[in-house]
Amino acid sequence: MSKIGLVIGREYFTRVKKKSFLIMTILVPFLMVAFYAAIIWISMKGGTDSQKIAIIDEAGIIKNEIPTDTAKQAIQFKLIAGESEQSFIPKYKTQGYSAFLYIPKQNIDSASAFKLHSASSTSLSTTSRVENLVEEALQNRRLELKGIDPATYKSVRANVNVENTIDTKDGEKKSHSGIALIISIVCGTLIYMMMIIYGAQVMRGVSEEKTNRVAEVIVSSVKPFELMMGKILGIGAVGLTQFLIWMVLILLGQMAIPMLFPDLLKSATDAAATVPQGAAGMMQTVTEGIASLPITKIILSFMFYFLGGYLTYASLFAAVGSVVSDDQQEAQQMMFPILMPIIIGFVIMTQAVNEPNSTLAVFGSIFPLTSPVVMMGRITYEIPTWQLIVSMLSLIACFLLFTWITAKIYRVGILMYGKKPTWREMLKWGFRKG
Amino acid sequence: MALLEINNLTKQFATQLAVNDVSFSIEKGSIFGLLGPNGAGKTTLIRMITGIFYPDSGGINFEGKKFDTMKDSERIGYMPEERGLYKKMKIGEQAVYLCRLKGMSSSDATKKVKEWFVKLNMQSWWDKKVEDLSKGMSQKLQFVTTVAHEPSLIILDEPFSGLDPVNANLIKEEIYALAKKGSTIIFSTHRMEQVEEICDHIILMNKGAKILDGTIAEVKNHYKENIYKIGATVYPEHLMTHIFNVTSHNTNELCVKLDHDTTPNDVLQYFINQKVAINSFTEVMPSLNEIFIKLVEGTSTAREFTNN
Numbered sequence: 001m002s003k004i005g006l007v008i009g010r011e012y013f014t015r016v017k018k019k020s021f022l023i024m025t026i027l028v029p030f031l032m033v034a035f036y037a038a039i040i041w042i043s044m045k046g047g048t049d050s051q052k053i054a055i056i057d058e059a060g061i062i063k064n065e066i067p068t069d070t071a072k073q074a075i076q077f078k079l080i081a082g083e084s085e086q087s088f089i090p091k092y093k094t095q096g097y098s099a100f101l102y103i104p105k106q107n108i109d110s111a112s113a114f115k116l117h118s119a120s121s122t123s124l125s126t127t128s129r130v131e132n133l134v135e136e137a138l139q140n141r142r143l144e145l146k147g148i149d150p151a152t153y154k155s156v157r158a159n160v161n162v163e164n165t166i167d168t169k170d171g172e173k174k175s176h177s178g179i180a181l182i183i184s185i186v187c188g189t190l191i192y193m194m195m196i197i198y199g200a201q202v203m204r205g206v207s208e209e210k211t212n213r214v215a216e217v218i219v220s221s222v223k224p225f226e227l228m229m230g231k232i233l234g235i236g237a238v239g240l241t242q243f244l245i246w247m248v249l250i251l252l253g254q255m256a257i258p259m260l261f262p263d264l265l266k267s268a269t270d271a272a273a274t275v276p277q278g279a280a281g282m283m284q285t286v287t288e289g290i291a292s293l294p295i296t297k298i299i300l301s302f303m304f305y306f307l308g309g310y311l312t313y314a315s316l317f318a319a320v321g322s323v324v325s326d327d328q329q330e331a332q333q334m335m336f337p338i339l340m341p342i343i344i345g346f347v348i349m350t351q352a353v354n355e356p357n358s359t360l361a362v363f364g365s366i367f368p369l370t371s372p373v374v375m376m377g378r379i380t381y382e383i384p385t386w387q388l389i390v391s392m393l394s395l396i397a398c399f400l401l402f403t404w405i406t407a408k409i410y411r412v413g414i415l416m417y418g419k420k421p422t423w424r425e426m427l428k429w430g431f432r433k434g
Numbered sequence: 435m436a437l438l439e440i441n442n443l444t445k446q447f448a449t450q451l452a453v454n455d456v457s458f459s460i461e462k463g464s465i466f467g468l469l470g471p472n473g474a475g476k477t478t479l480i481r482m483i484t485g486i487f488y489p490d491s492g493g494i495n496f497e498g499k500k501f502d503t504m505k506d507s508e509r510i511g512y513m514p515e516e517r518g519l520y521k522k523m524k525i526g527e528q529a530v531y532l533c534r535l536k537g538m539s540s541s542d543a544t545k546k547v548k549e550w551f552v553k554l555n556m557q558s559w560w561d562k563k564v565e566d567l568s569k570g571m572s573q574k575l576q577f578v579t580t581v582a583h584e585p586s587l588i589i590l591d592e593p594f595s596g597l598d599p600v601n602a603n604l605i606k607e608e609i610y611a612l613a614k615k616g617s618t619i620i621f622s623t624h625r626m627e628q629v630e631e632i633c634d635h636i637i638l639m640n641k642g643a644k645i646l647d648g649t650i651a652e653v654k655n656h657y658k659e660n661i662y663k664i665g666a667t668v669y670p671e672h673l674m675t676h677i678f679n680v681t682s683h684n685t686n687e688l689c690v691k692l693d694h695d696t697t698p699n700d701v702l703q704y705f706i707n708q709k710v711a712i713n714s715f716t717e718v719m720p721s722l723n724e725i726f727i728k729l730v731e732g733t734s735t736a737r738e739f740t741n742n
Contacts, residue, residue: 213518220484220512221535
């Protein structure tokens with residue numbers, strides 16, 4: 001059986017030695033790091049585009065709500081007296097205002113007419129700041145009308161955070177559904193992408209062997225099944241290799257960023273010192289959140305479902321590859337029925353991360369065609385052990401069944417030229433004896 | 435000793451009977467011609483011999499024992515009509531890989547492939563890719579990958595197509611050399627002049643069945659039509675005889691077809707009696723091409739679909 005090893009080796013090394021593999025593998029995490037760096041840079045630097053907005057307040061709503069320390073604000077508001085809406089329209093731009101807010105005379109209890117004039121449409125954040133200002137001012141005026149001191153109102157206002165505690169065998173555990181959600185989605189999406197990307201590679205590899213006619217030479221030396229499995233396993237190994245390289249690079253990158261940009265870390269700690277609920281609090285939540293998750297279980301399940309899902313679908317992709325010829329369009333068409341359950345699995349997964357114990361999520365995580373993706377959506381939550389076992393066993397069973405059937409389709413398809421077989425013919429080959 | 439014995443081999447596909455009860459045997463060290471029109475079932479037969487297909491019924495004996503796909507496929511080298519190599523793979527690496535699939539160790543395979551590359555002037559190709567080669571060049575490479583693992587049975591399907599006369603001759607010499615060293619060669623082609631030149635023994639297949647089997651001399655002898663070519667200046671209209679018919683003639687040559695119980699001596703006697711000066715007298719043997727066309731013509735060349 002060393003021949004299947006030879007096939008695996010060829011599939012693996014021809015791909016890994018390619019320049020495009022190296023470029024993709026190095027570039028992707030580099031882009032990811034650059035992406036994060038750009039986000040951090042923008043968020044630190046952002047908001048420097050200050051603008052001035054004038055306010056013509058005929059209703060007398062705005063009093064002392066305009067911030068006084070104008071230098072720190074991205075938007076500077078200024079109350080204008082002695083102008084009407086119509087008289088100010090031609091003037092505001094020449095006076096250096098990007099927009100002006102017109103509040104017509106109206107009853108404070110039912111005030112609703114506010115108009116923001118600008119040369120071009122204002123950004124969402126500008127609009128929301130203007131709205132915040134007006135809302136605060138209007139609320140204060142109404143409180144005064146009712147005889148309530150706005151300061152008193154502020155002091156009695158309540159702000160509540162509910163903490164979810166999960167009761168497990170090991171005692172209480174803090175839940176951090178936000179972190180759990182993100183990890184679930186990332187794992188599910190990764191498996192979804194890997195299945196499609198590497199599945200399509202298997203398909204392309206098989207149909208290349210067929211159209212190159214090299215298949216006939218190879219199957220006179222090895223069994224068609226060995227050739228098919230060798231290709232599937234070889235490409236799977238490429239996937240795992242790429243994955244490991246990414247993990248290492250991401251870890252290195254995370255260590256390298258603080259060294260390359262020491263300022264970044266410093267300003268972050270500065271921010272943490274002045275605003276205890278800010279970045280530092282966030283970091284703590286993240287660390288606590290990750291610590292609260294069953295990391296080992298997640299990693300092991302991820303590996304299992306990646307391999308299980310990839311192997312199950314790869315055999316289907318191989319069967320499709322063995323019956324299509326050069327025609328890319330034909331290949332796309334044949335691929336569609338295989339992609340369907342993967343995509344459905346992805347859709348169920350996006351639901352399952354929110355409702356991990358809904359009937360749909362439970363079904364989707366046990367049904368072997370969707371389970372690799374959907375189970376990842378549930379994995380950060382407590383899953384009954386029987387569900388996990390049933391799901392894994394049915395995935396293994398499905399893999400064995402598919403490989404058994406597709407190997408027979410493959411064996412016929414790879415040496416067939418000319419007319420593309422129909423699905424019915426393919427199934428007939430698949431279920432034929434011997 | 436027969437290297438390969440084929441006994442009543444039959445293979446049925448969904449819509450056609452591809453190979454129908456075919457039997458023959460091939461002597462060790464011989465060059466065997468497998469002939470037949472397109473769609474005669476040659477490729478299916480070869481695929482059964484190489485272990486790619488399993489026969490529905492009948493058996494194959496290889497080197498005196500029952501054919502064992504796993505073990506014996508390593509002893510066979512097969513060059514299909516539709517050549518195929520990995521386009522993006524380096525040539526040396528590819529040749530070594532294909533040899534290793536036939537069970538050779540990495541170092542043996544490298545050594546053998548290098549020897550062949552030197553022999554066929556291909557040393558500079560080692561690090562090139564197949565996509566850089568011309569059709570004829572990749573043909574040569576395909577030949578090397580077929581024979582480098584020293585198989586005892588070599589199956590060549592149209593080995594000379596796409597080769598220029600110089601390279602075709604080179605390959606032909608190698609085929610003779612391999613046969614001399616004890617390899618057995620099955621040579622499948624439509625090119626009858628090559629068969630006459632190279633093969634010892636042939637079979638002809640048509641519509642899945644074997645319709646001819648024998649050495650080239652036997653076959654020709656069987657299909658000869660008692661035609662003799664006579665070198666003499668004579669006008670056929672002056673020949674009034676019932677012992678032969680003139681089939682063609684020109685000023686100093688004529689061909690005659692002898693009647694059933696006429697011997698060449700009778701003909702000579704006749705001419706001598708007529709006082710005609712004879713310069714030469716030879717039997718005209720049919721060419722394989724003529725036999726092929728005669729046997730296959732009239733039958734539809736494509737396999738018929740029995741149902742669909």
